[in-house]
Amino acid sequence: MKSQVSDERPPRRPPVGGPCTTPPLIERDREQRLFGELAAALGAGRSALVDVHGAPGLGRSTLLEHAADLAREAGVRVAAAQASWEETDLRLGVVAQLTAALAPAVVDLPPAHDPRPRPGLTAELCHAFLRAARTHPLMIVVDDVQWADTPSLRWLQALARRLSAAPLLLLTARSTVTPAGPDDRVEVRTLDDGRAVARHTLDLSPLSADGVGRMLADAFREPAEPAFRDAAARVTDGNPAVLRAVAARFARHGWKPRVDHLPHLTDSAAEVVRERAARTLTALPGELLDVLRAIAVCGPAATADTVAAVAAPRTMSTRRALELLCGTGLLTGPDRPAFREPKAADVVLARMSAERREELYARAAERAQRAAVPDGALAGMLLGARVLGASWAVDVLRREAARHRATRRPAEAARLLQRALREPMAPHLRVRTLAELAAAVLPSAPEAADRHLRQALLTPADAAAGPAWVRAADLLVARGDVGAAQPLIAQVAARPQLRAPEQAALRALYWLSEHGQCDTAHALDRPPMPPLADHPEHPAEAAVAAWRAALQGRDIARTRRLARTALAPAAAGTTPLAAQAAACCALVLADDFTAAHAGLDAVLLRAEHADARAVAGATLVIRALARLYEGRPDEASAALDRAQELMPPHCWHPRMTSLLVALKALIYLENGNVPNAERSIGLARADCAEGGIGWAFLLYARGRTRLAAGHRDRALADLLECGRLLLARQAANPALLPWRSAAAAARGSDPHDGTAAALLAEERRLALSWGAPGVLARTLFATGGTGGPALLRPGTATPAGWQYRQALVALATAPLSGPDTIGPLLSSQVRAGEAEAPGPEHPPAEDTAPPARTPAPHGALTGAELRVATLAVQGLANRAIAAELAVTPRTVELHLTKVYRKLGIRGRPELADALGRAPRENP
Structure with missing residues (x-):
C-alpha cells in the first residue's frame, strides 16, 4: 500500500506508558555526518547550501531539527522558519519568522497586508543577514520551502547568490510531491576568483x-x-x-x-x-476543498481542465490549487491529479450533503460526456449523480454494464443497471434493462432476479418490448419459478400489440411451465390460453409439443420431427432457449443422442453469449441426463459439475434443486456407489419443492437408493409416489423414469405377484409403443424376455429368451423407425400373471411366420414391405434381396415377417397367392 502523508512535527516526549515516539534518525547516518562536517566548516568561514528532498512522512523536518542541534553544539547561531500552505499568500511570512529568530530585529518589515513592495527591501534584508553572519556564523533553516511566499522565496534566492560573503549555511527542505520549477530553485553563484560555495542535495528514501x-x-x-x-x-x-x-x-x-x-x-x-x-x-480552505471534491468525483478522468470546469476556483488558478494540494501529500501530481490514498476521496466526499454530492457528480458527468470521456469513468460519475433525464446516461450505463457482465463482474453490472433504471427511458427499454438486471443479480440474489423478471413482464409497453418480454419469461421458466411465471406469461401473451412470433414463443413457454407446477391446476383455474396444437406451425410451439409427446410416449417419429424443427438454424431467432432445451430433452428420450447433443451445444453457446445462466445450467443438466441414459456416468458427472459451477445450488429455484440431487444420486448408483448415493440424497435441501418433474426424479432416485440398500417398503412407497406424480402430468413414458420395473423389483421376487407382473407388463407395453431402442433394451432386460415378472437387479444374470435376442439383433441392424422396428418380433402380449412366449430352446426357423391371423389386404403393406415381398415372389433369396435393396439381410427377414403377419400366411409358398397378382416389382 503506497502511503503518503503530510509532514507533521512529532511530539518531543512519548505519552506515558506508550512506546518511545521521539523520532529517531534511522538510516540517516550519512546525512548526520555531512551536517556535522558543514557545521565545523562554517566555524572556519566556509559557507554552504543544502537542499533536502523527500516525500511527506520520510522525516525531512526531523532531519532539519537534528541538523540545527548539531549546529548549536558547534557554536553556530540558528534561525529557523516553517513555511506552510496556509501562509503561501502572506507576504514575507518566512522572512518575518527568520528576522524574529535574530532578535533584536535586523530590519523593519512592512505590514503583511500591504501589497505594495518596498523598493530595495530584498537587498536590505540580504545585507542585514550577512552582517549578522559575519558577527557570528549563522545557519538559516527553512522547512517546506515549496510553501514559501513569493517575496520570501525571491529573497532566499538572492541570499543564496551571496553566501560566499559571510559564514552562512542555508538549509532548505522541499517535498518531492511538489518539485521546484525553473523560477523556484535556490541556486548559488560561482565567485570570480574561482572559489565556489559548496552545494549538497540530499534525497531521502524510505526505510528498508x-x-x-x-x-x-x-x-x-x-x-x-x-x-x-x-x-x-x-x-x-x-x-x-x-x-x-x-x-x-x-x-x-x-x-x-x-x-x-x-x-x-x-x-x-x-x-x-x-x-x-x-x-x-480540516485545515484546507473551501476553495481547495472544492478542487479536491472535483478530483474525487471525476476519478480516473480527472484532468486540470476537467477539475477547472467542475470546481471553478475563484481566487487562484486551478494549476496553483493543484500544486498546493500536491504539496500536502494528498495528490499524486498536478497533470493527472489523483489521490495517493483512494480512501481519502471518500473522506473528502463524506463532508458533503447528499444533495450537493449528487449535484457535483452530475456536473462532472455532463462535462465528461461533452469531453468524450470513456464509458468506464463516465459511468462511475453517473453512479453518484442525481437523475439527469438524458438518454445518453442510460446508454452509457447499459454499455458499461454489458462490459462488466462479459468480464464476469455481475455485481458491478447490477449497480450500473440499477442506476440506469432511475433514469426515464422508453418502456421497451425498461423491460430490456430489467431482464439484464435479473441476469446480473442472479449469482448473488436469485430471488431478486425473479422479482426483476416478474416486474419486466408486468411493465406495459408497445410491440418493441416483445423480444424482451420473451427473454424475461424464458429466464423465469429456465430457473424453475414456473408457479409465478405461468399466469404472468399468459397475461403478456394476451396483449394485442405483440407480433405473432412473440405470441407463439410466450404460448410455448406457458405450456412448457405446466409440467413444473407443484400440483396440476384445474382447468377453470388456468389463465385463458389457446391449447397447444398437435402439429404446431411455429418452431417454439413445436419444441414444447415434442417435449409433451416425449413425456407421454406417443409417436416417436413425430416427436423427433417436431424437435428437429425447433432446433433448426432458422428457428434460433424466434424460439426461446428454454423451449429449445426442452426439444433437446425430447430427443434424448427418443434415443436420438447425436441430434440431441448437437442441439445442446447450440443452445449452450447461445445461452452463454446472451448471459442466460439459468438456461445454460439447465442445458448442462439435460446433457448430464443424456450421458446417464447413454451409460456414461463419468461424463454425466462432469456435465453436472459444470452445471453447478455455472449455477450453484443456491441459484436454482427449489423445484430444480431436487433434480440436481436426484441426478447425482443416480450417477452414483450407476457406478455402484450406494453409500455416496445415500449421502447425496441426504444432502437434499430442506426447501426442495415437492411436486413437478424434479421431485419425481428425487423420489425415483431415493427409491432406487433405498432398494439398493435393502429397504424395500420405503423404496416401494417412493417409487409409487414418483409414478403418481408423473401420471398426474401425463408423463407415462418409461424412457423418462422406469419407475414401474423398479417398483416391481421393490415388491419382491414372488413369481405369483400379480401387481408386479402388471407393472412390468405395462412398462413393456409403453416401451414397445414408444419404440426408442434404449428404453426397449432396458425394459426387455427388466422383464427377462418373458411374460413373467423376472425381477432383476444390477449384476443379476438371467438367461436371455429368443425374443430378447431377436430384439437385440433387430436393434443392431434396423434403422430407428419407431415401434414398427421391433414390435412384430414381440407379438406375445403380456398380461398380469400370464406368459405366452416360447422358451429359448424353441426359436422360430427362418422365414417362419407367426400363427395365422386375419389376413390384411396387400394395400396395407408399406412400400418397403411390398418391394421385399415382390422380390421374394420372384424367387430371390434373402441375401440377394438385401443386396438388391442395399439393406441388411436381417432387415429383409423383419420385413418378410411383417408381410406374413399382415397377410395371414405362414411363409413364402403362400406369398404369391396372397399378393393376388403375377410376380413383378412394385414401383
Whole structure:
C-alpha cells in the first residue's frame, strides 16, 4: 500500500506508558555526518547550501531539527522558519519568522497586508543577514520551502547568490510531491576568483526492512518478528511517520509486533493514513476543498481542465490549487491529479450533503460526456449523480454494464443497471434493462432476479418490448419459478400489440411451465390460453409439443420431427432457449443422442453469449441426463459439475434443486456407489419443492437408493409416489423414469405377484409403443424376455429368451423407425400373471411366420414391405434381396415377417397367392 502523508512535527516526549515516539534518525547516518562536517566548516568561514528532498512522512523536518542541534553544539547561531500552505499568500511570512529568530530585529518589515513592495527591501534584508553572519556564523533553516511566499522565496534566492560573503549555511527542505520549477530553485553563484560555495542535495528514501525493524524495536523495547517486520515495511511503504503512528496504535491496544497480529497491522496502517488525510482536510480552505471534491468525483478522468470546469476556483488558478494540494501529500501530481490514498476521496466526499454530492457528480458527468470521456469513468460519475433525464446516461450505463457482465463482474453490472433504471427511458427499454438486471443479480440474489423478471413482464409497453418480454419469461421458466411465471406469461401473451412470433414463443413457454407446477391446476383455474396444437406451425410451439409427446410416449417419429424443427438454424431467432432445451430433452428420450447433443451445444453457446445462466445450467443438466441414459456416468458427472459451477445450488429455484440431487444420486448408483448415493440424497435441501418433474426424479432416485440398500417398503412407497406424480402430468413414458420395473423389483421376487407382473407388463407395453431402442433394451432386460415378472437387479444374470435376442439383433441392424422396428418380433402380449412366449430352446426357423391371423389386404403393406415381398415372389433369396435393396439381410427377414403377419400366411409358398397378382416389382 503506497502511503503518503503530510509532514507533521512529532511530539518531543512519548505519552506515558506508550512506546518511545521521539523520532529517531534511522538510516540517516550519512546525512548526520555531512551536517556535522558543514557545521565545523562554517566555524572556519566556509559557507554552504543544502537542499533536502523527500516525500511527506520520510522525516525531512526531523532531519532539519537534528541538523540545527548539531549546529548549536558547534557554536553556530540558528534561525529557523516553517513555511506552510496556509501562509503561501502572506507576504514575507518566512522572512518575518527568520528576522524574529535574530532578535533584536535586523530590519523593519512592512505590514503583511500591504501589497505594495518596498523598493530595495530584498537587498536590505540580504545585507542585514550577512552582517549578522559575519558577527557570528549563522545557519538559516527553512522547512517546506515549496510553501514559501513569493517575496520570501525571491529573497532566499538572492541570499543564496551571496553566501560566499559571510559564514552562512542555508538549509532548505522541499517535498518531492511538489518539485521546484525553473523560477523556484535556490541556486548559488560561482565567485570570480574561482572559489565556489559548496552545494549538497540530499534525497531521502524510505526505510528498508532492517530500518523498519530497528524502528519497531525502539518503539516496543523488543525486537519484532521477521515476518511482522517485512509486512510492516510493505504496508507502510517504509514511511517513518506512518510507522510511528501504527506503533502508537498497537501500544494503545496492547498488541505486540508478532505474526498473530498481522491482520491488525494492515487495518492500522490504512486507518492511520485516513486519519492523517482527514486532519489535513480540516485545515484546507473551501476553495481547495472544492478542487479536491472535483478530483474525487471525476476519478480516473480527472484532468486540470476537467477539475477547472467542475470546481471553478475563484481566487487562484486551478494549476496553483493543484500544486498546493500536491504539496500536502494528498495528490499524486498536478497533470493527472489523483489521490495517493483512494480512501481519502471518500473522506473528502463524506463532508458533503447528499444533495450537493449528487449535484457535483452530475456536473462532472455532463462535462465528461461533452469531453468524450470513456464509458468506464463516465459511468462511475453517473453512479453518484442525481437523475439527469438524458438518454445518453442510460446508454452509457447499459454499455458499461454489458462490459462488466462479459468480464464476469455481475455485481458491478447490477449497480450500473440499477442506476440506469432511475433514469426515464422508453418502456421497451425498461423491460430490456430489467431482464439484464435479473441476469446480473442472479449469482448473488436469485430471488431478486425473479422479482426483476416478474416486474419486466408486468411493465406495459408497445410491440418493441416483445423480444424482451420473451427473454424475461424464458429466464423465469429456465430457473424453475414456473408457479409465478405461468399466469404472468399468459397475461403478456394476451396483449394485442405483440407480433405473432412473440405470441407463439410466450404460448410455448406457458405450456412448457405446466409440467413444473407443484400440483396440476384445474382447468377453470388456468389463465385463458389457446391449447397447444398437435402439429404446431411455429418452431417454439413445436419444441414444447415434442417435449409433451416425449413425456407421454406417443409417436416417436413425430416427436423427433417436431424437435428437429425447433432446433433448426432458422428457428434460433424466434424460439426461446428454454423451449429449445426442452426439444433437446425430447430427443434424448427418443434415443436420438447425436441430434440431441448437437442441439445442446447450440443452445449452450447461445445461452452463454446472451448471459442466460439459468438456461445454460439447465442445458448442462439435460446433457448430464443424456450421458446417464447413454451409460456414461463419468461424463454425466462432469456435465453436472459444470452445471453447478455455472449455477450453484443456491441459484436454482427449489423445484430444480431436487433434480440436481436426484441426478447425482443416480450417477452414483450407476457406478455402484450406494453409500455416496445415500449421502447425496441426504444432502437434499430442506426447501426442495415437492411436486413437478424434479421431485419425481428425487423420489425415483431415493427409491432406487433405498432398494439398493435393502429397504424395500420405503423404496416401494417412493417409487409409487414418483409414478403418481408423473401420471398426474401425463408423463407415462418409461424412457423418462422406469419407475414401474423398479417398483416391481421393490415388491419382491414372488413369481405369483400379480401387481408386479402388471407393472412390468405395462412398462413393456409403453416401451414397445414408444419404440426408442434404449428404453426397449432396458425394459426387455427388466422383464427377462418373458411374460413373467423376472425381477432383476444390477449384476443379476438371467438367461436371455429368443425374443430378447431377436430384439437385440433387430436393434443392431434396423434403422430407428419407431415401434414398427421391433414390435412384430414381440407379438406375445403380456398380461398380469400370464406368459405366452416360447422358451429359448424353441426359436422360430427362418422365414417362419407367426400363427395365422386375419389376413390384411396387400394395400396395407408399406412400400418397403411390398418391394421385399415382390422380390421374394420372384424367387430371390434373402441375401440377394438385401443386396438388391442395399439393406441388411436381417432387415429383409423383419420385413418378410411383417408381410406374413399382415397377410395371414405362414411363409413364402403362400406369398404369391396372397399378393393376388403375377410376380413383378412394385414401383
